[in-house]
Amino acid sequence: MTAQTAPSLTQNVTPIDAGAHVTAIGWLKATTAFALGDGGVLLTKDGETHRVEAHPDAGILVGMSDGERFVTGGDDGRVAVTGADGSTKTLAETKGAWIDSLAVSAGGAFAYGAGKRVVARDDKGREKVLEVPSTARGLAFAPKGYRLAISHYNGATLWFPNVEAKPETLEWKGSHLDVTWSPDARFVVTSMQENALHGWRLVPDKGNMRMSGYPSKTRSFSWSGDGKWLATSGAEAAIIWPFESKEGPMGKQPRECGVRHAKVSRVAFHPNTYVLGVAYEDGCILLIRLTDASELLVRPAVEGSGVTALAWDKSGKRLAFGCEDGQAGILTLPT
DSSP: OOTTTSOBOGGGEEEEEOSSOEEEEEEETTEEEEEETTSOEEEEETTEEEEEOSSTTSOEEEEEEOSSOEEEEETTSEEEEEOTTSOEEEEEEOSSOOOOEEEEOTTSOEEEEETTEEEEEOTTOOEEEEEOSSOOOEEEEOSSSSOEEEEEEEEEEEEOTTSOSOOEEEEEEEEEEEEEEOTTSSEEEEEETTTEEEEEETTTTOEEEEEOOOSSOOOOEEEOTTSSEEEEOSSSSEEEEEOOSTTTTTTOOOEEESOOSSOEEEEEEOSSSSEEEEEETTSOEEEEETTTOOEEEEEOOOTTOOEEEEEEOTTSSEEEEEETTSEEEEEEOOO
16 A cells, blocks of 8 residues: 555645744644744644744754643754743753753753753752763653753763762763653663664663664654554654563564655654554655554645654644645544
């Protein structure tokens, strides 16, 4: 089955003109926030849109939502927060560095990277700073507790900002980009400049896991809700690694879903079921069910409209997407 012959959900998509390159998407309950490359945040709810100038005269490089607020980092050195009501304010500011790595936690904490400096601020406003060996490329809070994973050159650092203990170093040669924790916090996985993933099995032995063979860099990954699968971009299919066993994916082959003649740019697992949103550099979007690899077409390929952001709402009823040419949309699943 191809994207052209897959059963279609295209009639369930509400198109949105975001007006600029979409760099990130966040859900604020019923409101969708689209972070834009021209510094704006477009809020949409019930068909109504409202633009907020979150980063005037700058571009938004990264954005994340904790469900209540949409936090963005820009090439103006600012971290801003935008609310569903259209309010926006500066959370933090740094001179001479772009904010291109960011993490938020459900408890209200956030962290950002500015060059080698990582700043973490907890829900009470207490701020701690850590300098890592090289530029902090990726940040991720552990699923529970106040612990941060930081990816950088030659490995990753695990840091408890509110504990005096020395941060823990996870070593592996090469340039590490994005970082993610498994939902059960047993694994930390990074994407690498060298077209591979690298993982560390934190329990029981900090064993290394190398996942290679990608034709290009992985810049998007997504865990299944139960943590048993990790879906990744970077190939002409979604590459999905098994993490159910104590050893993780070592010695096992990944699954490949949604094979097409275009590279996968974004992946997003449905929060409650084994359904994966897969978006491509040629603008196509598919929903793929892992149990039988069946496909549903969400968006056909659109020239010059590669998908750059993809995110489910908390309930898994709606999937928002944004593209490099400013096109965007929201799929509402039929009930």
